[in-house]
Amino acid sequence: MPELPEVETICRGITPLIVGLSIAGIIIREPRLCVLIPADLSASLHGRTVLAVSRRAKYLLIHCSGDCTLLIHLGMSGTLRFFAEPLSCERHDHVEIIFDQGGRLRFRDPRRFGAILLSHGDPLAHPALAGLGPEPLSDEFTTDYLYRRSRQRTVAVKSFLMDQKTVVGVGNIYASEALHAAGIVPWRPCGTISRRRYALLVKEVRAVLLHAIEAGGTTLRDFQSAAGKPGYFAQELMVYGRAGDQCRKCGGEIQNIRIGGRSSFYCSGCQS
DNA sequence: CATGCGGCCTGGCAGC
DNA sequence: TGCTGCCAGGCCGCAT
Known part of the structure; x- marks a missing residue:
């Protein structure tokens, strides 16, 4: 599904909805998508504030306080949706980030080719992003x-x-x-x-x-x-x-x- | 090093 | 109706 325009659309969509919110918890129903085990991911994110959302390549970057960034790749079939109210989850709703202020970000990915990674420090130095080519909409792409x-x-x-x-x-x-x-x-x-x-x-x-x-x-x-x-x-x-x-x-x-x-x-x- | 291919997963659809 | 095979927006690792 998602190439640059789709990831950019998600990025622009969730930015105004989640920036400024603090993370109450994360529910992981499908640990294979995550590099960290659920308990570690949860511990790393709990209490952090979302500072910004950006995109690099087909990754979505959720920048949190404490120099910590969540990298989300949607694979072939991933979607990320924000719900103001808790809704019953459906098949393939693998990961959910719950905010203190209410609202939740839900990651659904039937084919499970997506991934959720955690980066400490400069996210662009993370192995998943480090070797990538230039952004097509940047001046480097000539x-x-x-x-x-x-x-x-x-x-x-x-x-x-x-x-x-x-x-x-x-x-x-x-x-x-x-x-x-x-x-x-x-x-x-x-x-x-x-x-x-x-x-x-x-x-x-x-x-x-x-x-x-x-x-x-x-x-x-x-x-x-x-x-x-x-x-x-x-x-x-x-x-x-x-x-x-x-x-x-x-x-x-x-x-x-x-x-x-x-x-x-x-x-x-x-x-x- | 560069290239090409199979594998990872599930769901939807065409064809029988 | 129900089965089978094929196809799908991405990417990694392996064999050549």
Whole structure:
């Protein structure tokens, strides 16, 4: 589910709801998601105040008092929702953070590919975050950077783009979308792409992500914001999930092939 | 080192 | 209706 726009949507959604609240406790029903055992996690968080919420790559960072940060990854199927009132929990409601002021943050993740980590000190130095590439919406993500990094490499440009060491936050949906917008066929070896085309790709990656954030993310099946609302970018997808349909730009037929084990969508009319 | 693939999990859906 | 197989937004570790 969640690529950068979805995580950003959650981040913006929960920030005004939980900043300033203090943590009364944490309920962990599925310990496999957490690196720390429940008792340790609970002890580490109890009594701390939420100072800020931010996003790095596809991780959500909940910054707490005492130099302690909760890192939450939503995996493929995770959602994070805030409830003002206690509600009975459902299947796959694995973790819940309860606040002294009332309200609770609930982490649901049917496929359990998500993770909850705890960082002391600088969260960006945490092993989960330390080796990641630049943020696509930052100044570090430039044509030169992508061009230089891709030289002498043979991986498909789509896999290159989805590699979180290249650039973070771009997953299967937005990689297909950005490559379509840039007119680049997804299987092209990344080392054979010109600087000029990378310039366009950088621009289109940024554009598609910003556009998706504005729409509140893409809801294919179960993504929802912290308030439980779906994202509206699905209706604006140009290629993802549209195999056999007409390209909205050129009328060609959208193709679906597998690259690096992932479904990849493109239009042979617009992309080369 | 770079690349490609299987595995981790469950649910939903198409096809029989 | 019910079963089977396949697919799914991510990422890690292993074999080549």
